Amino acid sequence: MLAATYVMLAVVAMVTGKLDPPERHCKILMLTPVSSQSHKNVFMPLARALADRGHQITILSENPTSSDYPNIIEVTHELTSQEPPDMFEYMKDWNGGWTLFETLLPDYVKNLYKDPSVKDLYERRKEFDLFVVDHEFNEIVYPFLHEASFIMVNTPGIDYRQSAVLGNVFNPAYVPNINSDFPRPFSIWHRFINTLIQIVFAIYWRNWVIVPQLQKEISAQFPELPPLLELERNMSLALMNTHFSIGIPLPLLPSQVEVGAMHCRPANPLPQELESWITGAGSSGVIYFNLGSFSRGSYMPVQYRDVFLQAFRRLPQRVVWKYEGELKNVPDNVMITNWVPQQDILAHNNVKVFITHCGLLGTQESIYHATPLLGLPIFADQNRNSMFIRNSGVGDFLLWEELTEDVIVNAINDIINNPKYKDNILRKSKLMRDQPVSPTELAVFWTEYVIRHKGAPQLRSPAAQLSWVEFLMLDVIFLLHLTVFFLYFITRRILRVIYAKIFSANDSIKKKRE
Numbered sequence: 001m002l003a004a005t006y007v008m009l010a011v012v013a014m015v016t017g018k019l020d021p022p023e024r025h026c027k028i029l030m031l032t033p034v035s036s037q038s039h040k041n042v043f044m045p046l047a048r049a050l051a052d053r054g055h056q057i058t059i060l061s062e063n064p065t066s067s068d069y070p071n072i073i074e075v076t077h078e079l080t081s082q083e084p085p086d087m088f089e090y091m092k093d094w095n096g097g098w099t100l101f102e103t104l105l106p107d108y109v110k111n112l113y114k115d116p117s118v119k120d121l122y123e124r125r126k127e128f129d130l131f132v133v134d135h136e137f138n139e140i141v142y143p144f145l146h147e148a149s150f151i152m153v154n155t156p157g158i159d160y161r162q163s164a165v166l167g168n169v170f171n172p173a174y175v176p177n178i179n180s181d182f183p184r185p186f187s188i189w190h191r192f193i194n195t196l197i198q199i200v201f202a203i204y205w206r207n208w209v210i211v212p213q214l215q216k217e218i219s220a221q222f223p224e225l226p227p228l229l230e231l232e233r234n235m236s237l238a239l240m241n242t243h244f245s246i247g248i249p250l251p252l253l254p255s256q257v258e259v260g261a262m263h264c265r266p267a268n269p270l271p272q273e274l275e276s277w278i279t280g281a282g283s284s285g286v287i288y289f290n291l292g293s294f295s296r297g298s299y300m301p302v303q304y305r306d307v308f309l310q311a312f313r314r315l316p317q318r319v320v321w322k323y324e325g326e327l328k329n330v331p332d333n334v335m336i337t338n339w340v341p342q343q344d345i346l347a348h349n350n351v352k353v354f355i356t357h358c359g360l361l362g363t364q365e366s367i368y369h370a371t372p373l374l375g376l377p378i379f380a381d382q383n384r385n386s387m388f389i390r391n392s393g394v395g396d397f398l399l400w401e402e403l404t405e406d407v408i409v410n411a412i413n414d415i416i417n418n419p420k421y422k423d424n425i426l427r428k429s430k431l432m433r434d435q436p437v438s439p440t441e442l443a444v445f446w447t448e449y450v451i452r453h454k455g456a457p458q459l460r461s462p463a464a465q466l467s468w469v470e471f472l473m474l475d476v477i478f479l480l481h482l483t484v485f486f487l488y489f490i491t492r493r494i495l496r497v498i499y500a501k502i503f504s505a506n507d508s509i510k511k512k513r514e
């Protein structure tokens with residue numbers, strides 16, 4: 001009865017957008033020590049919402065946030081003092097930039113647990129009720145997870161490898177891999193390529209190159225621990241940074257919860273200077289150009305930089321360009337700035353197009369605030385996101401190597417002047433906001449659920465226990481073949497005997513007649 005009342009209350013609370021107060025206040029450790037700022041941006045809304053409910057949140061990352069927030073303790077390790085990598089150098093990488101980690105991760109794993117703040121957290125790990133782990137390239141924190149409850153966050157939305165670990169193998173006939181997506185429906189060639197990429201990339205990461213290197217070092221430091229990938233299998237839940245309204249509808253397990261775009265929020269007023277620059281552009285509107293925190297403008301090869309400056313010079317719009325560094329010969333209609341309140345700009349009525357590297361968070365923000373996109377993907381999931389932008393009609397993308405003044409001017413003119421892009425993105429924006437509870441509330445509910453139910457084993461799919469041979473039923477298929485062969489031989493045998501009987505009977509009749 002009490003349980004039923006509780007469930008009722010919880011349901012009512014969710015519909016009205018207010019969760020019940022938590023049963024108790026918990027200590028939660030969020031682990032994202034290898035990440036760009038954007039990964040941290042996925043964690044922060046959840047961290048703040050949990051902190052608001054009285055839980056004590058500790059976050060291990062490499063990017064401190066500037067503000068103090070009650071109940072949130074930020075721990076940053078000292079392993080990255082160098083500049084962020086120049087991802088333009090990885091544009092031609094065979095696996096979309098992931099090769100970077102072949103050198104980066106082994107360095108991290110050598111030093112992570114020697115870092116005093118990390119060592120301290122590791123020694124205190126039994127204090128925490130739950131760990132929330134960034135799945136993407138953070139296998140090195142798995143030692144924390146031994147004999148503990150933990151959930152994972154899929155910062156890049158869909159990760160077919162992680163889904164497979166939970167027991168849900170996505171079908172490569174229509175689910176994109178991490179790096180690329182294709183026009184829909186996939187042709188036979190695209191399905192072939194997609195299947196190959198999914199298999200090769202998973203094996204490259206987990207079995208051949210990356211994880212084995214980390215495993216070696218971790219085994220040396222923690223000889224008593226089970227293998228990293230064994231520890232990973234004990235995850236309770238995945239919070240996926242995706243939603244079917246801004247992605248594709250997927251068959252999901254109860255342990256896979258879509259909480260995409262937790263960081264999207266209504267606009268705040270712009271700083272005066274930006275506001276008057278944007279409003280002052282009049283009816284021509286404004287182009288917003290930002291390649292994100294990771295792929296800095298100052299890394300942009302000179303020939304691209306110049307071609308953009310020339311193209312902007314020819315356009316009637318004003319441009320807000322986030323660029324870190326000095327720029328010469330900037331046209332009058334271009335404002336260069338090294339800091340921007342991105343969501344507040346995207347929400348402004350007079351901003352007509354967002355030129356982006358197609359990071360997932362920026363793409364989500366642009367859809368939320370209904371500003372059409374012009375993509376220039378650089379690496380990893382940016383290629384996948386750019387194809388999503390084209391497939392869903394909320395913008396288009398260009399390839400860096402094909403950039404000319406004309407190509408840029410034509411693409412911008414098309415997106416600003418053809419109403420279909422704005423119509424499509426307005427519709428998507430509405431769809432994305434049409435949810436029973438906010439994605440953050442949903443994430444809070446499921447996080448507390450896993451704590452309340454001590455790891456929530458009821459969520460585990462039996463599929464997660466199976467080996468590949470069992471899951472793909474290779475053994476059963478083999479047995480079926482055996483059965484067919486067996487039946488075939490038996491039938492043949494019997495028929496032979498029967499035939500032999502009939503013929504010998506015929507023979508003896510013939511003989512008698514003679």
Ligand SMILES: *[C@@H]1O[C@H](CO)[C@@H](O)[C@H](O)[C@H]1NC(C)=O
Pocket residue numbers: 145146147148149150231234236454455456
């Ligand atoms: C698996 O998770 C449960 C709770 O979620 C925990 O109690 C158990 O110790 C974990 N097992 C291992 C081997 O880490």
